[in-house]
Amino acid sequence: MKIASIAWKEVVTTIRDRRAFLFMLAFPIVLMLILGSALSNAFTDSLSFDELKLAYTLEDQASPVESYWNGFSTSLASSGVAATALSAEADGQAAVKNGEYAAYAKIGSDGIAFYGSSKLTVESDILQAMLASFANRYSLAMAAASQAPDALPSLLAAAGSGTYVRETSLTADRAPNSMDYYAMAMSTMIAFYACMSATQLFRSEKLRHTALRLTAAPLSKGELFAGKIIGSTVINFVFVIAVVAFSRFVLGAEWGSHYGSVLLLLFTEVLLAVSVGVGASYLFKSDGGSSVVMMVTQIFSFIGGAYFPLSGMTGWWVWVAKLSPLYWINNALARIIYSDDVQAMWPTLLLNVILSVLFLSLCAAFMRKKEAL
Amino acid sequence: MNVLDIRNVTKTFGDFAAVDNMSLSVREGEIFGFLGANGAGKSTTIHMVSSLLKATKGDIEILGKNIAKFPRFAKANIGIVPQDLAIYEQLTAYENVRFFAGLYGLRGSLLQERTEEALEFVGLGDKAKSFPKSFSGGMKRRLNIACAIAHRPKLIIMDEPTVGIDPHSRNYILQSVRKLNEMGCTIIYTSHYMEEVEEICTRIAIVDHGKIIAEGTKEQLKAIVTDTKEIWIGVRSEEGVGIEALRSIPGIVSARIDDGMIKLQSKAEINNLNEIIQQLIRSRADIRSVEEQAPNLESVFLTLTGRNLRD
Numbered sequence: 024m025k026i027a028s029i030a031w032k033e034v035v036t037t038i039r040d041r042r043a044f045l046f047m048l049a050f051p052i053v054l055m056l057i058l059g060s061a062l063s064n065a066f067t068d069s070l071s072f073d074e075l076k077l078a079y080t081l082e083d084q085a086s087p088v089e090s091y092w093n094g095f096s097t098s099l100a101s102s103g104v105a106a107t108a109l110s111a112e113a114d115g116q117a118a119v120k121n122g123e124y125a126a127y128a129k130i131g132s133d134g135i136a137f138y139g140s141s142k143l144t145v146e147s148d149i150l151q152a153m154l155a156s157f158a159n160r161y162s163l164a165m166a167a168a169s170q171a172p173d174a175l176p177s178l179l180a181a182a183g184s185g186t187y188v189r190e191t192s193l194t195a196d197r198a199p200n201s202m203d204y205y206a207m208a209m210s211t212m213i214a215f216y217a218c219m220s221a222t223q224l225f226r227s228e229k230l231r232h233t234a235l236r237l238t239a240a241p242l243s244k245g246e247l248f249a250g251k252i253i254g255s256t257v258i259n260f261v262f263v264i265a266v267v268a269f270s271r272f273v274l275g276a277e278w279g280s281h282y283g284s285v286l287l288l289l290f291t292e293v294l295l296a297v298s299v300g301v302g303a304s305y306l307f308k309s310d311g312g313s314s315v316v317m318m319v320t321q322i323f324s325f326i327g328g329a330y331f332p333l334s335g336m337t338g339w340w341v342w343v344a345k346l347s348p349l350y351w352i353n354n355a356l357a358r359i360i361y362s363d364d365v366q367a368m369w370p371t372l373l374l375n376v377i378l379s380v381l382f383l384s385l386c387a388a389f390m391r392k393k394e395a396l
Numbered sequence: 397m398n399v400l401d402i403r404n405v406t407k408t409f410g411d412f413a414a415v416d417n418m419s420l421s422v423r424e425g426e427i428f429g430f431l432g433a434n435g436a437g438k439s440t441t442i443h444m445v446s447s448l449l450k451a452t453k454g455d456i457e458i459l460g461k462n463i464a465k466f467p468r469f470a471k472a473n474i475g476i477v478p479q480d481l482a483i484y485e486q487l488t489a490y491e492n493v494r495f496f497a498g499l500y501g502l503r504g505s506l507l508q509e510r511t512e513e514a515l516e517f518v519g520l521g522d523k524a525k526s527f528p529k530s531f532s533g534g535m536k537r538r539l540n541i542a543c544a545i546a547h548r549p550k551l552i553i554m555d556e557p558t559v560g561i562d563p564h565s566r567n568y569i570l571q572s573v574r575k576l577n578e579m580g581c582t583i584i585y586t587s588h589y590m591e592e593v594e595e596i597c598t599r600i601a602i603v604d605h606g607k608i609i610a611e612g613t614k615e616q617l618k619a620i621v622t623d624t625k626e627i628w629i630g631v632r633s634e635e636g637v638g639i640e641a642l643r644s645i646p647g648i649v650s651a652r653i654d655d656g657m658i659k660l661q662s663k664a665e666i667n668n669l670n671e672i673i674q675q676l677i678r679s680r681a682d683i684r685s686v687e688e689q690a691p692n693l694e695s696v697f698l699t700l701t702g703r704n705l706r707d
Binding site: 024025028029032035036039040231232233235236237238239240241242394 | 443446447448449450467468469471472474476478480481482483484485486487491495496498499500501503543544
């Protein structure tokens with residue numbers, strides 16, 4: 024019961040502390056709104072081009088391929104492709120190299136020779152796909168015409184109909200937009216921020232002179248320690264839940280369907296943060312712990328993906344990012360939310376719990392050794 | 397029966413002995429004054445009695461039980477009123493008292509009853525739902541006391557409970573101390589205000605350099621001072637009084653001026669009043685009154701320690 028009283032006191036005093044309330048709730052929500060809106064373009068999964076420039080030469084002017092090509096170029100124009108016929112003497116490849124065109128196609132009755140730009144790779148790929156589609160349809164039309172020569176005119180006329188490009192995506196509906204990403208990143212960041220208030224967990228009692236009353240009361244250091252850790256973890260987790268709920272229900276952020284796993288992972292992160300904060304307050308004298316923790320928290324947040332996504336990062340940056348607990352937790356959460364991979368929770372959860380136990384044991388040993396709090 | 401027994405207790409911090417082989421007993425029903433200048437070892441002793449610090453050597457017993465062997469028993473029977481306010485600004489007066497009383501094992505309706513009782517006792521019954529930030533300094537001091545008494549301790553340690561408050565609140569607190577004593581609490585009271593100690597304490601110990609240098613009733617302590625007398629001379633203006641010249645008069649032990657009153661301590665056997673008056677006339681001091689004071693605790697303290705309590 025004494026542990027519960029101390030935990031209750033911790034929760035109430037924190038909730039009524041306006042600065043803590045603003046810092047743990049308003050700050051992540053505002054940051055989520057700012058970053059989520061400002062960086063929305065960085066998360067888009069569509070590409071747009073002004074115009075795809077294709078140069079071509081028709082080697083066999085009299086064959087059916089010319090008629091079929093003419094129909095196809097009408098369709099290309101309506102798809103935003105500017106197809107330019109080059110003279111037989113012109114060097115199409117050089118024009119592509121110079122960046123005048125995204126691709127050059129030499130069309131003959133025996134096939135299409137395609138040269139794509141190494142600079143405009145996406146545009147070149149799209150044109151290649153369109154030409155491959157054209158070649159397939161032409162082969163099909165010729166095969167049909169060989170069986171029914173009367174149908175050839177109508178088959179050639181059909182070249183301009185239908186679409187040659189269809190967008191398909193394997194994960195279009197399962198990738199985070201900017202608000203989804205920052206809802207997750209800010210929630211994990213604010214969960215880790217619990218370590219900053221935790222550095223003051225025992226020091227604040229000294230500053231308020233209540234340490235004397237607590238030490239003089241008939242309760243063990245263990246009860247006091249447990250009560251304060253539980254109280255701090257609970258209230259910080261409540262703040263995290265509030266941030267998650269706001270992002271989900273007000274901003275419409277995606278949190279997947281495994282809420283239990285997501286919240287459990289966030290809870291262990293808060294526990295880890297509180298343990299780190301209390302540990303630092305014992306390792307460093309006076310306000311040294313707070314300063315170190317504040318610095319470390321900012322570094323972990325930065326390298327752990329709180330302010331920008333790390334998906335495009337490679338090499339040494341990834342290794343540096345792996346040092347941040349936020350990186351492990353964001354990765355695990357992303358897998359739970361977007362890949363329904365609930366099992367991804369366990370390694371991170373166990374790591375959080377093991378590190379928390381380690382830090383808390385060290386703190387308990389320090390506390391037992393000290394005369395006062 | 398002794399509520400507190402301190403036997404040959406020493407507390408060292410490195411090479412420095414803050415408390416040096418101290419022995420002391422406080423009997424049931426006493427208001428025990430604990431006097432000492434800053435750094436004399438008073439707070440260290442109080443911190444050891446309240447289990448905040450462990451004694452390097454010696455034994456401390458509360459109600460006959462050693463606090464090292466029975467810490468919970470000792471703690472349950474002590475109430476601490478720290479010198480600095482020890483309350484939570486984010487909790488209401490009621491929540492503050494209830495929280496601290498809860499740490500002593502009180503639960504349910506008993507906890508509620510004792511909390512309300514303690515707040516009524518210090519005159520904050522109607523402020524139970526208010527937060528301390530809306531309180532005056534005196535009200536906060538009273539709340540500080542309420543937090544220490546709700547669990548009805550046998551021994552209450554009050555460390556400077558009237559520092560920095562208005563006379564009305566000070567009187568209220570002194571009355572509360574007497575009332576608590578009448579209700580059966582034994583009280584250890586420390587203060588820089590000699591008149592408070594003289595007014596309410598039944599027995600007094602003077603501590604200096606970590607040792608008890610005198611102990612007894614105020615009458616017994618005053619009897620120690622037979623070789624000095626105190627002369628108080630009221631002046632209209634402190635300007636040009638010439639305190640240094642007064643100090644050089646034969647027999648003067650100490651001289652100071654405090655709020656228009658020259659306070660001189662002199663050897664009892666030397667009659668130097670004429671010389672003092674002549675010196676003041678020479679320095680053109682406008683004398684209002686001259687009186688010889690009976691020995692008081694301040695003069696006792698000065699005689700024994702060679703310094704004022706507030707030095």
